Amino acid sequence: MNDSAATVRLTVGQAVVRFLAHQWTERDGERQKLFAGIFGIFGHGNVAGLGQGLLQARREAAEAGYGPGSALGEHGPDELPYLLGRNEQAMVHTAVSYARTKDRLQVYAVTSSIGPGATNMITGAALATVDHIPVLLLPSDIFANRVPDPVLQQLEYPLGPDVSVNDAFRPVSRFFDRIWRPDQLIASLPQAMRVLTDPVETGAVTVALPQDVQAEAYDWPVEFFADRVWHIGRPAAQPAQLARAVEVIRSASKPLVVCGGGTIYSGASAELRAFASATGIPVSDTQAGKGAINWDHPQAVGGVGSTGAGSANAMAAEADVIIGIGTRYTDFTTASHTVFGNPDVRFVNVNVASFDAAKHAATMVVADAKEALVALTDALAGYTAPQEWQAKATSEVAAWAEQTEICYHRDHGPLPAQTEVFGALNELMGDEDILINAAGSQPGDLQCLWRAKTPVGYHLEYGYSCMGYEVPAAIGAKLARPEAEVVAIVGDGGWQMMPTEILTAVAEGIKVIYVLLQNHGFASIGALSESRGSQRFGTKYRMRNPETGELDGDRLPVDFALNAESLGANVIRAEGVDGFRKAYAEAVAADRVTLIHIETDLLGPNPPGTGWWDVPVSEISTLESTQRAKREYDEARTAQRHYL
The missing domain is CATH 3.40.50.970 (Thiamin diphosphate (ThDP)-binding fold, Pyr/PP domains)
Incomplete structure (x- = not known):
């Protein structure tokens, strides 16, 4: 590691910037930079580490002739464009939105200072991981050398001096590491990139950087900074899995597709539309999957679940085979396990993640949505959903279109x-x-x-x-x-x-x-409160009323x-x-x-509800409104079931 011809001496902060600037993704022959840039708010934890590294890369790029309007380009090859955020959680949300819009093929990194700056990002990390959206978080951390102990904003944990507030990132991150010494970065960063670019594993990736380590110099192998391409594959369905799925679908008299966000991230919209046209199978969608099939497609029946369209929920109530494509079946999608009402309903799940493909005792197709849809369309040649089922879909869509026009x-x-x-x-x-x-x-x-x-x-x-x-x-x-x-x-x-x-x-x-x-006020929670017997308590923006002691005074x-x-x-x-x-x-x-x-009117009116959501009601109460809500809740729960 001391051969000057094979190494370059940089601080950890400088090395992180250079490494990230040389990461690429490639899918279907299209290559692009993995990192569009880095959002950051500087504090004492990162201003002299990552902050200095970003500044140095920018100045070196400018000296080389890069910049706005330059023929060489706005940014140099070793540079990571920097954007200043105003709130750490918000920076993560911005990065998540960007990655989602880019179908998870390009991302931003986000850096914060130690302590409150770092923990502000935890909510954003949870969001990214729940939604399977890639984002790289670089929170600053306590001193590795422990000399200024406790440093400003350090949590003192008597049972473990190596614990910091950043350990709270562990349960909401798909990958977590803390870099106690520079050379650990060589093993850690490629692992972080692997998770970021894996369609199954992706989510928040957290690499905590102690503030003294960020400023520490090290002789890095030059190969560490070579361009690296992360190829996003399209795993094809196993023939046996595909055959089993086709057998189930062909046996269906009332099949229904539930299209999730994985269809969009896979770029499989055209394939979904072709599948629906070829088979005549109605297609519903989740919040993340809406738009994968155009709303006016003959087989499109709208959103499904707790807040779904009456058209989709009417189809879901009778469907005997549910074909889930790129969905993880949240409780809103299943209407808390009530929307799929056919007692003999079976599931065929197409998902790149076996964890989601296995849900509801499904016939699994573990594959990329685009690849699987092409294969299913070919394998189902000659099959079409029964005409009476397709006619029902057309009728339900027309009826819901009338409701939509009323609401609009x-x-x-x-x-x-x-x-x-x-x-x-x-x-x-x-x-x-x-x-x-x-x-x-x-x-x-x-x-x-x-x-x-x-x-x-x-x-x-x-x-x-x-x-x-x-x-x-x-x-x-x-x-x-x-x-x-x-x-x-x-x-x-x-x-x-x-x-x-x-x-x-x-x-x-x-x-x-x-x-x-x-x-x-809070329109959604206010309505939920009222329906659960809590009389919209605490859901309006009001002054404290001295007569009642409650927040029911003037606006x-x-x-x-x-x-x-x-x-x-x-x-x-x-x-x-x-x-x-x-x-x-x-x-x-x-x-x-x-x-x-x-x-707008706090009380709506809102569209007619056709789905249910399980929000428990107090089991005992002196309030008549709560007692009534409990009776209604108990009755609604009778439709709940495990899909086995």
Whole structure:
């Protein structure tokens, strides 16, 4: 390791930057940089380590002639583009949104300082891992040499001095390591890259970097920094698995596809549409899978599950074979194990992960969705779903289309229902534009109503349903697809979580559109509270009432539009749906981040519910409302079952 011809002397921070800059992915012959850049907020843990490494790489690139407008390119080969975030959790959300929009083939790294900066990222890490989206987290850590012990912001754990707050990343990361000495990086970083680029294993990857180690120099093998290509494979279905699946499907009289996000990440939308056309099998979709089949495809029946469309749920209630493609069957997809009502229902699951393919005692096809759909289409040649089953799908879709039109154009007043705003957006946005949402009552309304034509247009984070995701996610999606109009729908609850990331959009000149629905409360949880007998307790934004002692006084004197304006956004206040349509046209014409503020009715009305969600009710209560809800809950639970 001391041969100067075979080594290069760099600090750990400098080495991390150079290593990441030379990682590539390749799928189907298309090669691209694995890392688009790094988001960071600097503190005493990383400012002189990774921060210095990023600065040095930028300056060296500039000296070599790289930069904006240069014929050589904006960034040098050893450089990692840097973006400044405002909140550590938000930076992770931005990175996740970017990776998702890039079908998990390109990612961002995220660095924070020690202590609160690091732990702020844990929620983002959980979201990434739950949703199977790759992101590299580089939190700073305690001193490896333990001389300044305890260092500022260090947790002292008497039973183990090597424990820090960063150990909290372990259960929410797909890979975790802490680099106590420089040479450990040589073994650790390739392992981290393997997990990031593995469609089965991917999620949050955390490499904790003690702050003294970041600044420590080491003689690195030059081969460590050579370009490395991570090939994303497409595992084909085993012939025996495929044959068993085909046998089950051919025996079905009422088959139904449940399309999940894995179909989109695989780039299998065209193959899904061809499969549906060839077989006549109706196709429903999850939040992550919406758009894989266009909403007006003859076999498309809409979103399925707790917040699904009546059309899809009606088909699911009778289906005798469920063909899951790239779905992990969350409780919302299965309506807490109630939506698939046929007592003899069987499952065929196509998934690149055997863990998900095995769910519900399924006939497993462990394979890439694109490869499997091509193989299934060929193997099912001559098979079509019974005409009466296809006719039922057509009838159910037509009936639900009428409900959708009512929700989109109900002319509710004096404040509009949020579904009317969604209807206007659905008509105004282009097929390749991107709609973003994550939490509150909006995801449910959107899943059952939104008409998506392409796999890029519908971006709902509902695996973790993290309030606050929308503001930073819009930035990530826009970075990934700058040609698209990116529109994030944000409730006033989600807005309060992390609006400051607008400053990042302003600083980077990123034009996105935010639609802020102000209804002065938690609409989703308020409705859930009411249905479970808790009378919307604690779900409205109100002043403390001195007479009752509860938060049921006057509305809070807050102006979120002014808040957005103070952060540098262009703000348009809209009144009513017609006013919203005009505001949207202005927002599209604007050249900077724009927020449309519109008040909507807290109480809806919302689309008719056709699915159930298991949220337990207090077993005993002195409240009549809770007693009534418990009786209704017990009755609803009778439809629950294990799919065995």
